[in-house]
Structure formats: C-alpha cells, structure tokens
Amino acid sequence: MKKEPVAKNEGRDKKTRASRCLLSDVPYGEETTWVIGHRSPDSDAVGSAIACAYLLNALGIKAEAAVSGLLNNETRLALKSFGMTSPLVIDKAEGKQFFLVDHSSYSQAIEGMKKAKVLGILDHHGFGDIQTSQPIYVRSAAVGATATLVWLMFRETGTGIPQDIAKVLLMALLSDTRNMIRNVSGADREAFAALVPLARIGDTDAFYKKMERSLADYGNMTGRDIFLSDYKEYEAGGKRFGIAVVRADTTERIGELKPQMAEAMKEYFPESGQDMLYTIFHDRSGDRPHSLVLLSLGEGAEELLRETFPCEDGENCLLIRKNLSRKTDIVPALTKMLERAK
Numbered sequence: 001m002k003k004e005p006v007a008k009n010e011g012r013d014k015k016t017r018a019s020r021c022l023l024s025d026v027p028y029g030e031e032t033t034w035v036i037g038h039r040s041p042d043s044d045a046v047g048s049a050i051a052c053a054y055l056l057n058a059l060g061i062k063a064e065a066a067v068s069g070l071l072n073n074e075t076r077l078a079l080k081s082f083g084m085t086s087p088l089v090i091d092k093a094e095g096k097q098f099f100l101v102d103h104s105s106y107s108q109a110i111e112g113m114k115k116a117k118v119l120g121i122l123d124h125h126g127f128g129d130i131q132t133s134q135p136i137y138v139r140s141a142a143v144g145a146t147a148t149l150v151w152l153m154f155r156e157t158g159t160g161i162p163q164d165i166a167k168v169l170l171m172a173l174l175s176d177t178r179n180m181i182r183n184v185s186g187a188d189r190e191a192f193a194a195l196v197p198l199a200r201i202g203d204t205d206a207f208y209k210k211m212e213r214s215l216a217d218y219g220n221m222t223g224r225d226i227f228l229s230d231y232k233e234y235e236a237g238g239k240r241f242g243i244a245v246v247r248a249d250t251t252e253r254i255g256e257l258k259p260q261m262a263e264a265m266k267e268y269f270p271e272s273g274q275d276m277l278y279t280i281f282h283d284r285s286g287d288r289p290h291s292l293v294l295l296s297l298g299e300g301a302e303e304l305l306r307e308t309f310p311c312e313d314g315e316n317c318l319l320i321r322k323n324l325s326r327k328t329d330i331v332p333a334l335t336k337m338l339e340r341a342k
C-alpha cells in the first residue's frame with residue numbers, strides 16, 4: 001500500500017501538499033520503481049538517482065536507486081569518502097519500472113527501456129524521445145545539474161534533506177557544473193547555498209579538486225573502458241553519433257591517450273551501431289586550458305566537424321581552441337548541422 005506522506009508541520013503541509021501529490025500520484029503500483037541515470041554513469045546521474053529515490057521513499061513510494069554500470073573514479077572516490085556504497089547495477093530494463101534521471105532518450109537509457117515502464121523523468125539536456133502510454137512526472141529545465149531539480153523537489157514537497165543526501169546532491173552539482181563555473185543557473189546557486197551547510201563536507205573547492213583529479217585518473221583501465229567511461233549516443237537528421245569525453249591533466253597525457261582512444265574507437269565502431277564516433281579531450285593543462293582535441297571516425301565525421309566548428313589541424317586530430325561542452329555546445333551544433341543537411 002502507498003503510505004500517506006507524514007506531515008510534521010500543518011502550515012508547511014498545506015503549502016507543499018500539491019507538490020507531493022504531483023510526485024506521488026503517478027501510478028507506481030506495488031512494484032519497486034528503479035531510479036536510474038544514463039549509461040556511462042557520472043556523478044550527477046548517480047547522485048540524483050540516490051537522492052531522488054530517497055525522496056520518493058519519503059513520500060511513501062517504493063523506490064530504489066540503481067546505476068547502469070560501474071561508477072567512474074570521481075563518483076567512486078566521492079561516495080567512498082562519504083562512507084556510502086554504489087547503488088545496484090541494472091543493465092536490462094525489460095519488465096521493470098523506472099524513474100529516469102539525467103537523461104530522457106532511449107539512446108542513453110539502459111537496454112530494453114522501450115519494453116519497460118517509465119513513470120518519471122528529470123533532465124537538464126535537450127529533451128529526448130522517451131514515450132509513455134500512462135501519465136508520468138516530467139521535469140526538464142536549463143539548470144547545471146539534474147541534482148538541482150531533485151533539490152527543488154525536496155524543497156517543494158517540504159521533505160528534509162539528511163546529511164548523506166545533501167552530500168550526494170552536492171557531489172552531483174559540483175561535478176556537472178565543474179565547481180559552479182559551467183552552465184550555472186540561479187537555481188543551481190540556490191541549491192548550492194542550501195546544500196553546503198547541510199552536507200558539511202568542509203572546503204568545497206578542495207573537495208572538487210580531489211574529484212576532478214580522480215576523474216582524469218584512469219588507473220589501469222583498458223582503452224575501451226576509458227573510451228566508454230563517459231560516452232553518450234545521439235541521433236539527428238537520420239544519423240547516429242557517439243561522443244566520448246576523455247580527461248587529461250597534461251598535454252603529454254593527451255599524447256599518450258590519443259593512440260589508445262583511436263584504437264578503442266576502431267574496435268568499438270562496428271559494434272556501436274553508430275554512423276560516426278568522436279572522442280573529445282578536454283586539455284586541462286595550464287598552458288592551453290581551453291583547447292580541445294577531437295578524434296573522429298566514420299564517413300563524413302571529420303567533414304561534419306569542420307563544417308560546424310572552426311577547426312585547426314592537429315596531430316591525428318582536429319583542434320578547437322575553445323573549451324566546448326558536449327552538452328551545451330557540441331551536441332546542439334552537430335544536431336543543427338545534421339538536420340540542415342538531411
């Protein structure tokens with residue numbers, strides 16, 4: 001049975017009842033609702049799933065956080081420092097029911113999502129193609145992290161945020177906004193200001209630096225694992241394309257990773273089902289912090305990049321002397337170009 005949310009305060013209760021109903025009146029039934037982020041999970045996908053599952057539970061809904069695969073080093077380090085464990089890995093969706101966070105397209109969902117029941121979507125990317133036959137809860141906005149939407153839902157429903165949940169929300173927000181410098185909206189700033197005193201993780205700059213370092217530390221991962229650790233697929237103008245983001249601390253490190261990624265792309269290309277594959281290196285070394293190196297594979301992939309961005313020729317790659325974000329710069333520009341060419 002769905003439990004009525006417990007009201008601690010009558011005045012607050014009146015103000016928040018409608019928001020609670022919006023979330024809890026979705027037909028979840030008796031089954032567990034799995035709250036899950038996109039494939040190649042990042043800190044926002046994981047943190048938002050953990051916090052959203054907690055919120056649904058607090059509202060009397062049987063929900064559990066899940067992840068689509070192994071965590072990246074950044075998320076692993078952050079959760080470990082919080083004394084928290086990774087959510088359960090689920091890689092097949094068929095027959096289960098889901099609340100999706102940080103994605104809204106089948107191409108980024110786990111396998112079989114078309115044969116699963118989707119009851120909720122929270123996202124901050126261009127809205128995708130997930131369809132449902134029954135009513136669901138959907139929220140999509142131009143915020144820096146899905147975690148900000150989850151925080152807003154805690155506030156709207158009058159649900160208290162425990163320290164652990166504040167920590168994972170802050171982890172997600174810091175990660176997706178690169179320490180509150182990228183795509184930061186007013187709502188993200190409010191979320192940040194509210195979460196810092198609740199999370200009590202000390203110096204957030206120092207914490208972010210640690211997260212960032214571990215993200216670029218691929219340890220003894222194989223080239224294929226590195227390529228797939230932050231890889232997303234898209235579709236536009238009848239073309240399918242996959243983009244991997246790879247981080248490196250130094251230009252030398254990019255030099256090491258380039259041939260490894262070229263090899264991994266070649267190997268992954270036939271099984272990917274994509275028309276084009278790209279690898280983007282964010283060069284975070286001090287001397288050229290804003291340059292980007294891209295490797296491409298597939299017919300027309302390089303031409304498409306050259307048409308879309310001012311590229312220079314690099315060594316086995318193209319250089320774009322700007323710090324472009326996959327989400328807000330590269331995907332929208334490539335999508336527009338592909339749709340025009342259709």
Ligand SMILES: [Mn+2]
Nearest residue numbers: 044102146176
């Ligand atoms: Mn995100």
